[in-house]
Amino acid sequence: MAYIHDLRQKVGHMRLILNSASGALLNDQGAVLLQERADTGGWGFPGGYLEYGESYAKCVQREYLEDAGIHIKPVKLLALQDYDEYTYPNGDVVQPINAFYLVQATKQAPQAPKPSETLRTKYFALDQEPPLFFNAQHAQMWEILQHN
Structure with a gap:
């Protein structure tokens, strides 16, 4: 997040x-x-913003490790989302262009996620949607999964 912090x-x-x-x-x-x-x-799908010079695929790998403590690899690009706006509690407003991937775990032994980013992780059945962070974007991702 150094790039975004410096930009802000x-x-x-x-x-x-x-x-x-x-x-x-x-x-x-x-x-x-x-x-x-x-x-x-x-609740939300693990992910985050690209650092300068980083690809979408590398970003999702880094963010998954930080957010969920799991080494993954992207398997399939499910969607490119580019029309929603989000205002963070501190007043920052962003329009994220998000690459949403189906991912696969590559290592069995997870590590602890960063406590500054994640309180906990949990699996949810696709017919039991929890209260989502950034509801428009994450609700769209939820719907994409239900139809794949």
Whole structure:
């Protein structure tokens, strides 16, 4: 987040277009792993903003490790989302361009997620949608999973 932090130091709460990547990891029963976010509370798909020079695929791998403590690889691009706006509790407004991937775990031994980003992770059946963070974007991702 150093890139975004440095950018915000220069532009304050100005509206920004930012690139992000997130992923859906399904277990053997078809339930999806979500993170309960430390910053906003709600549940969401692990993911986050690209650092300068980073690809969407590398970003989702890094963010999954930070948010869920799991090494993953992107398997399939499910959607490119580019029309929603989100206002963070501190007043920052963003239009994220998000690459949403189906991902697969690559290592069995997970590590602890960053406590500054994730309160906990949990698998949810696709017919039991929890209260979602950034409801428009994450609700769309939820719907995409239900139809794949």
